[in-house]
Amino acid sequence: xxxxxxGEPDPEVRAYRPPQRYSAAYKQRVLAEYEQLDKEGKGALLxxxxxxxxxxxxxxxxxxxxxxxxxxxxxxxPKADPRDRELARLRAEKDKLETDLATARSVIEVQxxxxxxLDQLATSSPERDGGEPR
Numbered sequence: 001x002x003x004x005x006x007g008e009p010d011p012e013v014r015a016y017r018p019p020q021r022y023s024a025a026y027k028q029r030v031l032a033e034y035e036q037l038d039k040e041g042k043g044a045l046l047x048x049x050x051x052x053x054x055x056x057x058x059x060x061x062x063x064x065x066x067x068x069x070x071x072x073x074x075x076x077x078p079k080a081d082p083r084d085r086e087l088a089r090l091r092a093e094k095d096k097l098e099t100d101l102a103t104a105r106s107v108i109e110v111q112x113x114x115x116x117x118l119d120q121l122a123t124s125s126p127e128r129d130g131g132e133p134r
Contacts, residue, residue, distance in 0.1 A: 027059045
């Protein structure tokens with residue numbers, strides 16, 4: 001055993017390397033190629049790509065789980081939430097009621113003006129005719 005001076009790094013310790021991330025396309029390509037090969041070919045592929053059999057197992061599970069989920073998903077558009085339909089109905093009803101309210105306010109305003117005009121005509125008519133009601 002050789003003595004090392006203080007602070008000198010130990011040559012046996014490897015630097016930390018964060019786990020590598022692989023794209024879905026890469027995983028599919030490697031899995032397809034891996035499943036086509038015999039035992040020796042599989043080992044050569046793993047060495048060439050720098051992978052372990054555990055990764056292949058994990059990738060298979062991911063693929064199978066994803067396929068099962070995709071098959072369980074219903075075909076077509078997702079069903080509409082009944083709350084969304086109710087909300088749309090209530091908004092349409094609200095818009096209609098606001099329109100009706102605006103119309104009613106206009107009618108009330110016109111009726112008020114008409115009433116004021118009729119009162120004005122009723123009070124001013126006898127004076128024009130000389131004060132004699134008809």
